[in-house]
Amino acid sequence: MFRKCLVNGAVAASLSLPALALGQTGFNPELSLILQGAWIDRAGGERHITGFLPADSHGHGHGGDGPTRGLTLDQTELVMSANIDRYFRGYLNLALIDEEVEVEEAWFQTLGLGHGFNIKGGRFLSGIGYQNELHPHAWDFYDTSLMYQALFGTHLIQDGLQAKWVAPLETFLEFGVEAARGQNFPGTDTDKRGIGTWAAFAHVGDDVGTSHSWRAGLSHVRAKPEDRDGEWEDLWGEEADLAFTGSSRAWVADFVWKWAPEGNPTRQNLTLQTEYFRRTERGEMECEDGACMGEEGDYRARQSGWYAQGVYQFMPRWRVGYRYDRLQSDSVNFGELETWVTGSDYEPSKHTVMVDYSPSEFSRLRLQLARDKSMEDAADNQVVLQYIFSLGAHGAHRF
Numbered sequence: 001m002f003r004k005c006l007v008n009g010a011v012a013a014s015l016s017l018p019a020l021a022l023g024q025t026g027f028n029p030e031l032s033l034i035l036q037g038a039w040i041d042r043a044g045g046e047r048h049i050t051g052f053l054p055a056d057s058h059g060h061g062h063g064g065d066g067p068t069r070g071l072t073l074d075q076t077e078l079v080m081s082a083n084i085d086r087y088f089r090g091y092l093n094l095a096l097i098d099e100e101v102e103v104e105e106a107w108f109q110t111l112g113l114g115h116g117f118n119i120k121g122g123r124f125l126s127g128i129g130y131q132n133e134l135h136p137h138a139w140d141f142y143d144t145s146l147m148y149q150a151l152f153g154t155h156l157i158q159d160g161l162q163a164k165w166v167a168p169l170e171t172f173l174e175f176g177v178e179a180a181r182g183q184n185f186p187g188t189d190t191d192k193r194g195i196g197t198w199a200a201f202a203h204v205g206d207d208v209g210t211s212h213s214w215r216a217g218l219s220h221v222r223a224k225p226e227d228r229d230g231e232w233e234d235l236w237g238e239e240a241d242l243a244f245t246g247s248s249r250a251w252v253a254d255f256v257w258k259w260a261p262e263g264n265p266t267r268q269n270l271t272l273q274t275e276y277f278r279r280t281e282r283g284e285m286e287c288e289d290g291a292c293m294g295e296e297g298d299y300r301a302r303q304s305g306w307y308a309q310g311v312y313q314f315m316p317r318w319r320v321g322y323r324y325d326r327l328q329s330d331s332v333n334f335g336e337l338e339t340w341v342t343g344s345d346y347e348p349s350k351h352t353v354m355v356d357y358s359p360s361e362f363s364r365l366r367l368q369l370a371r372d373k374s375m376e377d378a379a380d381n382q383v384v385l386q387y388i389f390s391l392g393a394h395g396a397h398r399f
Contacts, residue, residue: 029082051329128219240290246283297335
């Protein structure tokens with residue numbers, strides 16, 4: 001079952017040539033349009049994760065921001081992909097919302113290098129972890145986990161190059177490395193030569209009998225931000241604007257287990273998924289606005305967190321799911337700035353349950369309830385009714 005999921009998914013491009021005419025010269029791309037919207041009821045006002053410097057929200061994925069009540073149109077995704085020639089394939093994903101259009105992905109990928117090697121270049125979702133490569137329409141819940149919100153805002157997007165190797169073994173074994181400009185959180189956009197963010201990952205997986213399969217991974221991200229903006233509440237309850245310069249390193253471990261009777265997931269299937277991160281940051285923190293304006297100090301942070309979720313399709317078209325998130329600030333020290341700002345020992349958490357109905361593979365309706373305690377002294381009960389509709393070509397998702 002694992003090998004079936006692998007070959008039918010995105011990784012297949014690194015194993016064999018797509019089943020398109022290699023001599024194709026006309027422009028005949030695969031096109032799809034993803035429509036998403038929701039009715040939302042959650043607390044108003046700006047929310048943040050207590051004890052964590054806010055990460056930029058890349059793209060228009062559903063995170064802790066956005067509309068708080070009523071009907072809303074979420075991002076519309078316009079996707080285009082095609083073979084360029086016998087050597088390269090191209091992919092474009094545009095995120096559209098209101099008057100904004102953002103290039104979420106735009107990359108080329110080599111075809112047929114052989115021996116399991118593959119190179120990707122341009123803008124792409126990093127291959128680290130498990131959840132990071134999934135677009136919002138492929139999420140099992142309306143929003144992403146607190147872990148990804150704290151680490152990357154929504155997900156890590158790279159402008160650079162990725163090299164990947166899939167070993168020619170019965171057991172799935174994959175290694176990858178990425179070198180990128182690093183303009184996205186946890187890095188910053190700087191006008192200089194060199195690499196701003198490095199990432200590396202390894203994944204291994206296999207089948208257990210005919211009904212079970214699994215995949216595990218370990219990833220590392222290293223960035224060097226310069227004057228990275230962030231807000232923090234000072235000792236008097238006012239917002240202080242901070243700027244961080246230094247190094248940021250994170251480790252991510254992921255594990256996924258899937259079950260489907262006799263390898264057939266159409267009637268019943270179960271997916272258990274968990275990821276854990278540990279991040280350390282060291283450098284200089286400067287206060288640019290607020291009571292501490294002009295002051296600076298040595299900044300040291302060691303933080304961690306995880307989520308675990310299960311999604312069960314108990315009959316055709318119907319699924320239920322539960323996710324639990326928990327973060328630990330562990331150790332945050334502002335050095336000389338401790339006179340004005342200090343860390344927090346609060347542990348943000350969140351309980352989320354959902355049920356969704358998919359009339360076909362091109363449509364999904366979802367009800368989600370959540371108890372969000374990511375912000376200290378501001379617990380929030382949330383309700384979301386969501387729709388996802390896919391028009392046009394609909395490529396299979398990876399394992």
